[in-house]
Amino acid sequence: MSKKILPLVIGAAMGVAATTAAGATTLEDVKAKGFIQCGVSQGLPGFSNPDAQGNWTGLDVDLCRAMAAAVFGDATAVKYTPLSAKERFTALQSGEVDVLSRNTTWTMSRDTQLGLNFAGVNYYDGQGFMVRKDLGVTSALELSGASVCTNTGTTTELNVADYFRANNMPYEIVAFEKADEVVAAYDAGRCDVYTTDASGLYAQRLKLQNPGDHMVLPEIISKEPLGPVVRQGDDEWFNIAKWTLNAMLNAEELGVSSENVDEMKSSDNPSVKRLLGVEGAFGEAIGLSNDWAYNIVKSVGNYEESFNANVGPDTPLGISRGVNALWNDGGFMYAPPIR
Amino acid sequence: MEQDSAGAPARASLLNDPKARGLFYQVVLVVALVLFGYFIVSNTIHNLEQQNIASGWGFLENTAGFGTNQSLVSYSETSSYGRAIYVGFLNTLLVAGVGIFFATLIGFIIGIARLSNNWVISRLAYCYVELVRNIPLLLQIFFWYFAVLRSIPGKRDKWSLFDTVHLNIGGLRLPKPIWEPGSEFIGIALILGIVASFFVSRWARKRQEATGQQFPVFWTGVGLVLGLPIITYLVTGMPMTLEHPNFVETGPILRQGFELNVGINVIPEFLALTAALSIYTASFIAEIVRAGIQAVSHGQTEAAHALGLRNGPTLRLVVIPQAMRVIIPPLTSQYLNLTKNSSLAVAIAYPDLVSMGGTVLNQTGQAIEIIGIWMAVYLSLSLLTSAFMNWYNQRMALVER
Numbered sequence: 001m002s003k004k005i006l007p008l009v010i011g012a013a014m015g016v017a018a019t020t021a022a023g024a025t026t027l028e029d030v031k032a033k034g035f036i037q038c039g040v041s042q043g044l045p046g047f048s049n050p051d052a053q054g055n056w057t058g059l060d061v062d063l064c065r066a067m068a069a070a071v072f073g074d075a076t077a078v079k080y081t082p083l084s085a086k087e088r089f090t091a092l093q094s095g096e097v098d099v100l101s102r103n104t105t106w107t108m109s110r111d112t113q114l115g116l117n118f119a120g121v122n123y124y125d126g127q128g129f130m131v132r133k134d135l136g137v138t139s140a141l142e143l144s145g146a147s148v149c150t151n152t153g154t155t156t157e158l159n160v161a162d163y164f165r166a167n168n169m170p171y172e173i174v175a176f177e178k179a180d181e182v183v184a185a186y187d188a189g190r191c192d193v194y195t196t197d198a199s200g201l202y203a204q205r206l207k208l209q210n211p212g213d214h215m216v217l218p219e220i221i222s223k224e225p226l227g228p229v230v231r232q233g234d235d236e237w238f239n240i241a242k243w244t245l246n247a248m249l250n251a252e253e254l255g256v257s258s259e260n261v262d263e264m265k266s267s268d269n270p271s272v273k274r275l276l277g278v279e280g281a282f283g284e285a286i287g288l289s290n291d292w293a294y295n296i297v298k299s300v301g302n303y304e305e306s307f308n309a310n311v312g313p314d315t316p317l318g319i320s321r322g323v324n325a326l327w328n329d330g331g332f333m334y335a336p337p338i339r
Numbered sequence: 340m341e342q343d344s345a346g347a348p349a350r351a352s353l354l355n356d357p358k359a360r361g362l363f364y365q366v367v368l369v370v371a372l373v374l375f376g377y378f379i380v381s382n383t384i385h386n387l388e389q390q391n392i393a394s395g396w397g398f399l400e401n402t403a404g405f406g407t408n409q410s411l412v413s414y415s416e417t418s419s420y421g422r423a424i425y426v427g428f429l430n431t432l433l434v435a436g437v438g439i440f441f442a443t444l445i446g447f448i449i450g451i452a453r454l455s456n457n458w459v460i461s462r463l464a465y466c467y468v469e470l471v472r473n474i475p476l477l478l479q480i481f482f483w484y485f486a487v488l489r490s491i492p493g494k495r496d497k498w499s500l501f502d503t504v505h506l507n508i509g510g511l512r513l514p515k516p517i518w519e520p521g522s523e524f525i526g527i528a529l530i531l532g533i534v535a536s537f538f539v540s541r542w543a544r545k546r547q548e549a550t551g552q553q554f555p556v557f558w559t560g561v562g563l564v565l566g567l568p569i570i571t572y573l574v575t576g577m578p579m580t581l582e583h584p585n586f587v588e589t590g591p592i593l594r595q596g597f598e599l600n601v602g603i604n605v606i607p608e609f610l611a612l613t614a615a616l617s618i619y620t621a622s623f624i625a626e627i628v629r630a631g632i633q634a635v636s637h638g639q640t641e642a643a644h645a646l647g648l649r650n651g652p653t654l655r656l657v658v659i660p661q662a663m664r665v666i667i668p669p670l671t672s673q674y675l676n677l678t679k680n681s682s683l684a685v686a687i688a689y690p691d692l693v694s695m696g697g698t699v700l701n702q703t704g705q706a707i708e709i710i711g712i713w714m715a716v717y718l719s720l721s722l723l724t725s726a727f728m729n730w731y732n733q734r735m736a737l738v739e740r
Contacts, residue, residue, distance in 0.1 A: 086701045093392060093706075114704040115390035135592050142591070145599050147408075147494075147509065152685070152694060153701030157405040161416040170599050172509075173406040174608070175698070176688045185688065188488040189508050190607070192593060233390060 026098055026230070026237035027071070027287055035077040038064035039097035042082040042178060045203040046311040046319070047103050047123075056080045060101040062306040063122055063228050065299070067099060067244045070292040075299035084177060086153035089114050092231060099241055100229040103197065105155045110229075119241035121227040122303075124323045124332050126220035127159050128198035130205065133215050135192060140219035144169035149182050149191035151175065156196050159222040183207050197224050202317045239286045247293040249335035250275055251302035253326055258301040261294060274338050282338055293338070303333065383707065398703045399424070405698055407690040409606050420699045424709075427695025428716060434612055434691065435678040435720070441617035442677060443670075446624025451654070453629045464625065471622035477683055479619055484611035484687040491607075494596040497586060505584060505597070511605040512584035512597055521578035528571035529564065536560035608689035612681065620677045627669045631662035663735045671728035675721045682717075692716060 030036050040048035040060055048058040065075040081097050092100045093115055103125070104110075106118040129140050129148075137143065140163070148164075150156050152175040164171045174191055176182045183204050186194040194201065198220060205211045230241050251257070254272050256264045265276050273279035276297075277290035284290060300306065311319045325331025353359050387394050399421035406416050410426040411433060418426075452464040471479075488508055492498055497507040505512040536559065543554035572579065584602030587595050597604070635658050643653040684691035693713060700709040 086697045089701070089704055090706045093390060093704075109702075110704070113392070115387075115392040137591075137593055142593065146593060149688075152698050157698065158702070161404055161406045165416055171406070172408050172599060174408055174688045175405075175690070175694070177685045177694070177697075181686065181688070184485060185488065188485065189493045190488050192494065231390065 026234050027240065030071060030098055030237075034072075035079050036064060036068050036071065036099065037081060037097045038067075038078050039081050039083045039088055039091050039100040039102055040064070041102045042084060042180075044103060044179065044200060045206055046315060046317045047199065047203065048080075048082075048101070050080075050082075057310065059123060059306055059310045060103060060228075062300050062310065063101045063245060063248075064099060066248060066296045067241060069295040069299045070240060070244050070247070070288055073289070073291070073295045075295075084153070085151055086177065089116065092116065092229060095231075098230070098237070103200070103226045104229055105197075106225045106227055107155060115232045116229050117232045117238050119228045119230055119238060120245045121225040121332075122245055123199065123226045125197040125199050125224040125226050127156055127195060127222040127224060128201050128220055129217040130186075130194045130201045130214050131192060131217060133213055137217070140217045140221065141167060141169075143171070143193055145171065146192040147172040147174060147190070148193045148195055149174045149176070149186045150195050151179055151182055152177055154196070155222070155224065160195050163221045179204060180207075197226070199226075199311065199317075199319060202319060206316055236287050240288065243286055243338075244296060246335040247275065247296050247338070248300070248303040248306065249326070249333055250338055251293065251297045252304040253328070253335070256297055256302060257305055258297055258299070261297045265294070271337065271339070280339075387707070392704065394705065394707065396708060398699075398705050398708070401703070403699070403702075405702070407695065408688070409609065409690055420703065423695050423699055424692070424712060427690055427692040430690055430695075431678075431681055431684075431692040431716075432720075434609060434616065434681050434684065434689065437613050438616040438620065438677050438681065439674050441613065442620035442624055442673070445617060445621035446673075447628050449621060449625035450628025450632070453625060454632055468622045468625050471618055472626075476615065476619050476680055477686060480612060480615040480683055480687055483615045484608065487607050487611050495592065497597075503583065505586070507596070508607065509597060509604065510607050511610060513603040513605065514581040514583045515601075515603045517580050517582050519578040519580070521575045524571050524575050525568045525579065528567040532563040532565070532567040535567075536563045539563070606689070608684070608687050611687060612684050612689050616677055616680060619680075620673050623673050623676075624670060627666055627673065628662070630669075631664075631666035632658055634665045635661045660735075664732075667728060667732045667735060671725050671732075674724050674728065678720055678724065679717055 024032075038061075040056060040058075043049050044058070046058055048056055048060040050056050061078075061080070064078045064080070068077040069075040071077070081091065083091050083097070083100075083102060088100055088102055088104065089110070091097050099119075101122075103123070104118075105125075106121065110116060111118055129143065131137050131143075143164075144167075148160055148171055150160060150173065157173070157175055160171075160173065174185065176185065179196075179200075182194065182196075185191060187208050194204070194214075196204070198216065201216050205214055205216075208214060228241050228245065230238050232238075250271075251261075254264075254269065254275060256272060256275065261276070264272050265278055267273065270279060274282060276294045277283055277292065281290055283292040286292070301309070307321065307324065308314065311317045313320055321329070321331060323332045325333060327334035384394070400419050402416075403418055403420050403423040404416055405423070407414060407423070407426060409430055411429045412422075412426060414422055414426045449464045449467055452460050453468065455461045455464070492507045494507060494509055497505045497512075499505045503514055536556075539554075539559050540556045543556045547553055582602055584604070585598040587598060589595070639657055639661065640653055643657040648656070681691055682693040685694040685697060688694075696709045696713055700706055703709075
């Protein structure tokens with residue numbers, strides 16, 4: 001692990017000097033090399049997970065693909081760097097990746113002290129607990145004295161400490177570097193409880209020997225707004241990340257999907273026209289071509305399509321939209337308009 | 340050379356003078372290194388500022404907010420980041436110290452067994468060395484950890500030895516001594532016992548040199564080191580009690596099993612890491628010991644045998660002391676390796692320096708500072724180990740009279 005971070009830091013010290021000295025923006029860099037370097041998790045089904053051929057899929061991956069579609073008109077112009085929770089920020093700071101789309105929680109300290117900008121929220125999550133059904137526990141408040149497995153270097157570790165302390169319950173924390181080892185240790189019975197973001201619990205449960213023997217407790221003990229992150233100080237690239245996400249949300253709201261996007265180009269709805277670049281020059285305003293959003297929707301789809309394909313009720317994860325529904329559908333997803 | 344300079348002092352132009360040239364290049368090298376260092380530091384600071392990344396050491400005093408499953412000093416979620424790193428540092432020291440002890444023990448046994456005349460024993464030792472040193476350490480750590488986890492009883496079950504030592508997936512549970520007032524005398528008695536047995540052995544050696552009479556030094560030592568504290572314990576009215584781990588068998592399933600924080604719990608992460616580190620390093624130490632013993636001329640053994648010494652004393656009094664001179668320098672490297680390899684702990688949830696520091700790094704984003712601490716700590720540990728071993732090496736070195 002330290003073997004991995006050290007080059008990153010030396011890279012931060014030296015490599016970044018090269019990029020800033022040359023004065024090239026991230027967009028120019030990305031265009032020059034012909035692809036976006038995207039930091040993803042080391043394997044979280046539904047969010048970013050490689051298949052046997054090494055093709056990455058997931059909700060977080062779709063955001064990188066959408067950015068590539070916006071910049072190049074080609075959703076495959078992405079290369080992925082799997083990062084552990086501990087490595088991710090250093091990798092972004094040092095320029096190793098152009099965007100971090102790795103179920104990363106937006107917190108104030110991360111936003112303000114790390115030289116990073118959060119470009120929005122692509123999944124509203126919260127931390128939960130998973131236990132073996134035969135423990136007979138029905139609430140997290142009964143977990144006094146339990147041993148808890150989790151990942152190091154995450155907000156999870158802090159939330160669980162706060163929760164057990166606030167409820168005056170003793171506990172034993174067992175924190176691993178990689179999610180796979182957490183799953184293995186929990187499966188072997190080292191811990192009574194596995195805690196991480198609820199979406200992660202559903203995803204990791206699929207890796208257990210008998211997923212049916214385990215249940216997720218009802219308590220959600222934290223707010224975990226997950227979203228893409230870019231480096232601070234490059235507003236152009238920040239805008240592209242932000243508006244890529246907004247375009248996917250607006251497309252869903254306007255009923256534009258990858259299937260009907262070509263017909264929608266001739267729609268009379270001015271909002272749709274602005275989104276698809278038929279009217280106005282919103283693409284140029286963020287340094288891209290005017291059909292940027294058309295490319296996103298055409299090759300990746302709108303937010304709903306991405307959600308349903310990766311984590312939705314018909315996938316093994318079976319997550320319902322819940323608070324991740326659009327604002328006019330009872331959820332939190334609310335993208336500023338394109339105008 | 341001397342003739343040249345003596346014969347023609349006027350010709351020694353500064354440009355051709357090897358001394359001056361050597362000095363010049365060294366000065367140039369040092370200046371270049373300093374400039375390079377200055378460039379790296381100032382460039383880093385500049386870039387950090389430009390990227391709005393906070394820096395400095397102030398974060399060490401902020402509240403850590405995360406817990407840990409092993410700390411040798413008091414630590415809670417409300418302790419500072421600095422304290423968390425200190426906890427990790429002590430855990431690293433502990434696993435390195437215990438690992439070095441066992442690695443040396445196993446290494447010497449295997450190394451000597453490798454040279455045994457008994458074919459089975461020497462083959463077994465050979466297989467051990469070849470098997471263990473050719474498998475990557477990280478795999479061995481995973482093997483020990485997950486083998487331990489999979490094969491021992493679960494949380495609500497246990498294996499017990501004499502009803503005092505228990506093992507289950509939560510760790511190895513031992514009774515914890517509770518020291519009451521008056522117990523400090525036991526510690527004093529222990530120190531007295533050690534000091535006394537040291538003097539007894541010196542006196543016995545002198546007496547043997549003077550008169551040839553032997554004295555049962557070993558058993559006297561055992562008597563002093565163990566006996567004195569035990570007598571003190573009884574005399575002072577037994578001021579120490581044992582707190583036994585409490586195994587709950589009734590109530591809700593989650594409450595069953597060992598209670599938290601009663602007795603001593605050695606976590607399985609520590610057991611697995613110590614086992615992997617000592618067994619792995621021992622395979623290298625065994626080869627070093629074998630090389631050292633084989634470096635001692637066979638004539639020494641024959642001479643000892645000719646004097647009438649049996650195999651055991653020959654090995655202990657003649658061969659090993661001479662072999663140590665060859666063994667110590669490479670042994671030092673193995674100790675350093677073991678200490679540094681303990682950083683692989685992070686893979687199995689043992690809260691060592693790298694694991695705790697890594698968490699702090701992630702919570703604060705202070706990569707440069709944390710990596711600086713890591714490098715400083717491992718460097719000083721290595722330098723201290725090697726300084727100690729060099730001192731020991733000098734003591735053991737052949738003194739020619």
